[in-house]
Amino acid sequence: MTEESRTGSRKSGQIVHVRMDANFFFERAVSALERLQYDKALKYFRKAVEYEPGNPVNHCNLAGILSETGDYEGSNEVLSRILSEVDETMTECYFYMANNYANLEKFEDAEEALVTYLEKDADGQFLAEAEEMMELLQYELNRPAKVGRIKSLQGQTEHDQARSLLERGEFTAAVKQLEKLLQEQPDFLAARNNLALGYYYMGMFKEAMAAIEDVLRRDPGNLHGLCNLAVFIQHDGNQEDLQVLSDHLAGIVPFHQEHVFKLATTMGILGRHEAAYGHFKRLLKDDEVNFDPCLFHYAAVAAYNIGRYQEAEGLWKQAAKRDPESEVPAFYLERLQEYKAGKLWAGPEQISYQYGLPFEEQLRKWEKWGGGLPDQMKQDPLVRSSFFWGLRHGDARTKLQIIEAFSQIADSEVLEALRAFLMEPEEEKYLKDIALFALRSLGVNDPLPIVLEGKTETVGPGYVSSRLPVWKPEWQAVLDEAKRRMAKRYNLMQLHDVETLWVEFITLSYPDVPSVSHLGGWAAALEYLTAKLHRRRITFEEAAKRYGVSVSTASRCTKRLDEVCGIKEKMNAMFPSG
Structure with a gap:
């Protein structure tokens, strides 16, 4: 072999030197693997480790090829060395070790390694695979696995519970759970988005804005955060900022169904009904979508709001077919017929995307029924949200109606909302008297703080006037x-x-x-x-x-x-x- 062939090749009078480093051997190893030359690949991965012993990826590659060649014990020795000497945060090594132990039919050891992976790994990269392996181990060991807390799912259960609370209209409980969760996991953006919505549903606008701004500081492109921000800005009335953000959202074409649905409803709320209609129609054409009746209602509302009345009618009929017990599709179909017949109604004014009767219609029905609040209204999260919002932002008559409704709902959410109402410095004394009376009627007999004329007082139980020394x-x-x-x-x-x-x-x-x-x-x-x-x-x-x-x-x-x-x-x- 000539000197030239040993040191490189001559090209245009130059010698190209081969850099013998970890990357060189890594590339040779990958090339050998592609040709199924495992012996060569193993040799090159060993050299890569020698040249760069502090890089845990090199060690993992070596462990992987050892496992591929059937040397499971050798693979686990390397994986153990990574955790003890190189990088203890490489928690995926425990998952690889569990695989090796399972191949060696050492199922107890496999279970121990797998449980360690689940309890230490925060990312959950192999969570689905770990769950499958756990089923296998349970079968082999003939007993349940000894799994404690799955770190990658830490907070997920609590978040799912809080989301269910929001969907049921139990906003105060949801907000408390999300606030606690975020103290432990401040970067849990889905939880922070839902916290913002919880505040918003309760009428706590400043808190909602602060929460959503926190989301976007951490992730400026977060679609849920941007959509929520747009809705909040619309409430705030800043038309210039709203136009900029609305135009930005109009140019987004999401891939995931969840994002398409979120963007569609947001564009509808913002009055961009043409864009909303396009997104909803896209969802209805997707064979994998669960065709919930509310989706047909949303699409019908978008169609109506852009003047496509025939399509709106067909979509509301589809909603009625899928949800025959709901009065919502029938209500809008009836009003649509009235409008088409020339009678006055909302059209061509805009109608709400909420899958429920308009709030004003709910109140009219309630008054018609003699003040008795039906169970359906008590449990409807949209109605409850309207009540919480109206108690903070409605006129005096609306607030009186809502306090009356709260006295009939009578759950812990209501009691907390009424207690908070007593502390609002801008509310009228008469309204606070009614709220206090409602609390007492619902069995709240402990001393209650109340803000009157800018001062906080404590009102005890009973009906005794402050000017009376006795109450017989x-x-x-x-x-x-x-x-x-x-x-x-x-x-x-x-x-x-x-x-x-x-x-x-x-x-x-x-x-x-x-x-x-x-x-x-x-x-x-x-x-x-x-x-x-x-x-x-x-x-x-x-x-x-x-x-x-x-x-x-x-x-x-x-x-x-x-x-x-x-x-x-x-x-x-x-x-x-x-």
Whole structure:
């Protein structure tokens, strides 16, 4: 062999030197593997380790080729050396070791290595394969595997639970769980996105914006984060920023179904209905999509909002076919027919993408049913979200209706929302009185903090005015009797007025409070005057009969209440004649 052939090749009078390093031997090893020359590959991988002993990838390659050639014990020696001498964070080595042990039929050792992998590996690169191997080991060992906590799934269970809470409308519980999860795993972006949505559903707009900005600081291209931000900016009213972000989103064509759906609904909410319609139609053409009735509703709304009424009708019919018990498709089909017949409706105004009746329609139905909130409304997460949002951002009438609804839902979410409402410094005192009354009616008897005129006070249980040194049992008995008889026929605000009227009467009369030996007479008077205040039809005969007293007793007690509290004057001020 000439000197030239040993050192390189001559080209244009130059000698090209071969750099004998780890990369050189790695490339030779890969080339040998492609030609199925395992002996050569093993030799070259060993040389790569010699040249670069601190690189764990070289060691892994050597372990891999040893395993390929059937030297499972030799492979595990190399893998153990990686973990003890080179890089202890290479947790995938435990998975490779488990494979080797399984091939050696050392199933106990394989299980130990696999459990270690699952408990130490944060990325979960081989999670699916590990689950398959675990099934094999359970079969071979004839017992369940000894798996403790799977690190790569750490927080995933909690996140899935929180997401289910959001879907059920249990926003407060979901937010608490997500806040706790993010303290432990601050980079869990899916959880942070859902936390932002939880805040938003509860009407906590500033907190929602802060959470979504945190997502985008960590991952500026996060599609869910960008979509959520666009919806939040739309609420904030910054049209310039919204236009820029909306245009950016309009140019995105996602690959994954989940991203297509998220972008479609977002574009619809932003009023980019043509783009939304295109994404929804794309989903409906995908054979792998689960054709949920709400998807047909969303596509129908998009079609309607761009004037494709015939397509909208067909899509709502598809939704009705898949969800025959829902009143939503039927509602919109009926309104569509009214519009096509020339009657006034939303069209050509825009309609909401929510798979539910419009909030105003829900309230109208509720009032029509006499104030009794149907179970379907209590459990509907969209309705609950509207309630939480309305309690923070609605007008006074809407807030009163929502507090009334909350008194009927009566779960822990509601109690917490009402407690928080008492602490809102800008809310009217009357609304807070109603919220406090609702809490007491729901059995909350512990002292409650409340902000009044900029100061935080603590309100204890019971009905005692701060100006009264005592509250006698017989006074309470009158109030209890009136509320017991009125409970199913009067709403929360009216029951609150009964209490307010009686406390006012006792307070103004004190210490010369009349005898209340005729408990039924005073209770009848309270109902009679409350009914009149709310323009409800009632006679002395009806009130007297209901409480088992004479008409004269009911009339006498009513007259005394009116004299002390000036009810007729208040009514004349509220409802002037003419």
